[in-house]
Amino acid sequence: MTDPETDPDAHAESDPREQSLFEAPPMAEQERMVEAILFATADPVSLRDLTGRMPHGCEPATALAALRRRYEGRGVNVVRIGESWAIRTAPDLGFLMRHEVVETRKLSRAAIETLAIVAYHQPVTRAEIEEIRGVGVSRGTIDQLLELDWIRFGRRRMSPGRPVTFVVTEAFLDHFGLENPRDLPGLKELRAAGLLDNRPMPGEATDDDEGDGGQGDMFEG
Amino acid sequence: MTDPETDPDAHAESDPREQSLFEAPPMAEQERMVEAILFATADPVSLRDLTGRMPHGCEPATALAALRRRYEGRGVNVVRIGESWAIRTAPDLGFLMRHEVVETRKLSRAAIETLAIVAYHQPVTRAEIEEIRGVGVSRGTIDQLLELDWIRFGRRRMSPGRPVTFVVTEAFLDHFGLENPRDLPGLKELRAAGLLDNRPMPGEATDDDEGDGGQGDMFEG
C-alpha cells in the first residue's frame, strides 16, 4: 500500500477532468491522450511527464506501446529519444522535408565566356581558355559549367603534362538549339552580324600552336 | 490480370524518388507522404504545396481524404482550413495541454466585436464596421487584428474613394476551427433574418455599389 502522505501521485484533487481516482479512462482513450500530448508538446516527452499529465490511474507505458505499433509503417513514427518519446517523420520520407525552390539566373560573364571558348575551341585546355580570355578561370566557373552539364572532360592533350581538355556536351547543344558545335556561327558570321570587329586578331597567328588547330575548320568557310 | 501498362500500382516496387514522371507512388504511399508533411509543420499546408512537394503524378486530395478518415476519432485529427490542411489535437483533449497554452493578450471587446463583424460581413470597409458598431473604430483595434493575422486587406470596394475592405484570414479559420467562412456559427440564421444586410439610413442617398452584396460571393457556393 502506498502511503497517501508520501506518494506524490496521491494528490489527484487537481485533476482537471475530475476523474475519480479509481477509474482510469479506457486504454483506447489513453492512447488518444498520449497521441495528442506527443503531437503538441514542443519537446520529447518522458513517461514520467506523461504520467503527470494524464488523468490518474492511466498507464501511459501501455498506451505508448499501442500507439507505437499503430504508427509502424506510417508516414510518421513514435520514436524513443533517450528517455523520452516523440513523433517523427519516417526516415524514408525525409526527402519530402526539403522544399526545392528553383531559381533561374543568368550565367555570369566569366561562365558564359568560358563556355563560349569551349564551344568554339573544343577540345580546349584550361590554360588555353585563360590565354584566350586573358584572365584566369576560376575553379568555380569550370565546376559550374560541369555541373550544368554543358561542358565535360574531353580526351587528354598529347602535350607535356597531358592536360585535360574540355568539350561541350549534348545538353549544351540541346540548350542552345544546335545540332552540332559546327553550327555555331563562325567568326565571319559574327563579323557580319556586327558582333565582332573585323580587325585582324593581333594574336591570331600564335593561337594555333597553342591548340591542336581543332577549331580551325570551324571558322573558315 | 492487371495490365502493367495501366495499373498505377504495378510499379510499386521502386523507390518513390526514382519514379518516372508518369508513375505515381501507390496511394498508400501517397497517404504516408501527406501524413509526414502535415505532421512536420504547425502551419496549414495547401493542396498546391502538397502537390509541389510530392513526387510527380501524386493525387494528394485522394490521399488526404483517406488520411482524414484514418484519423477520425483519434487524439489528433486532420482538419481542413480554407484551402489548406493541418493536423490538430482533438478538441476534447485540450485539458491535457495546459503546458502548451500560450497566454495571449486578452482582446478588448472592441477588437472581438470588430473581428466578428469582419468575419460575418466580409469583405467590409472600416466605415461599415463603424456603422454597425455605431462608434468609431480605433486604428489600434484594426492593427491588433492585422497583427494577429486574423484579418487582412481584401480587394478595394468599387465605390467612391475606393475604400479598402477587410476579410478574415486562414489563420483566423485555423484558430477558431472553421473549415471555411461559411461555417461561422449562426451565419445562415443571421442572413435569413436580414441582419447581415447593409441597410442604408432612410433618406440617405443609397450608395448602390457600396452595398454590392460584398460578402455574398464569399459565402455562396
Place this chain on the structure above:
Amino acid sequence: MSDVSAADAVSARLAAEALIVDVDGYEGPLDLLLNLSRTQKVDLREISILALAEQYLSFVERAKELRIELAADYLVMAAWLAFLKSRLLLPPDPTEEGPSGEDLAAHLAFQLERLEAMRDSAAKLMARDQLGRDRFARGITEDVARVRRVTYTATLVDLMQAYARIRTKDEFRPYAFDRENLLTMEQALDRMRPLIGFMGDWGELTTYLPDDWHSEPARRRSATASTFAASLQLVKEGHVELRQGETFAPIEIRRKST
C-alpha cells in the same frame, strides 16, 4: 409612450452612469442604446424608440454635467435622436420630404438588432475551441529545408556576344578617330549621287570605290562599308537597285528604271 416603468428608468440611469465610470465597457452611443434597450427587457422590434430616445437624451444631459467633454459621437447621436423624437411626436406632414419618424425608428431598431446579433456572434466565436487553448498544433515542427536549386540560362546570342567580346577585347582602346583611313557615309553619298546618272546595267559595287581607296586594306574596308551604306541610302531614296546573287557573292548596283 409612458410604458417605461420607474424601475426600468432607475436601472437605465444606473447603466447610464456606469458609462461615465467604465468607459471601456461602454464605447459609444449605439452601444449604450443597446444597453438601454436591454434594460427594457423587450424584444428590440417592440422597443419604444421614443422612450429609448428620451432615456438617451436625459443621459446626455446628465453626462454633460458629469463630464465636460463628450465625444462627438455622442452629440451626433443625441442630435439625431432629438430629430427622431420630434418626428415621432409631430403628426406626419404629407408635403414634407424626407423619411418619416417611423422609418427612422425602424432603422434604429434594425441597427440595434444587428449590433446585438454581432455581439452574440462574437461571443459564439470566442466560445469555440481555439487553437492554442483547446486545440493544438504540432509542437515539434520539422523545418522544411528550403533547398534553393539555381538553374542558369544563357542564350545563343549571349554566347556569341561573349565570344565576340573576347575576340575583340585586345583591340579596345581609347576612342579616337583616325580620319585619314576613314571614308564617311556622307562622303560616299556625295561621291555616288553624281554617278547615278551614268550607271548603266548591273555593275559591281566595288567598282564605285574611290580610286585611291582600293589598295590599302584599312582604307578599302572603310570605303566599301561607306559606299555600301550610301548605296543602301540611295535604294531607300528610290534612285538605285542592289542585288546579290548568293551569300558572299559580289553586290551589284544599277540605276532604278523609272
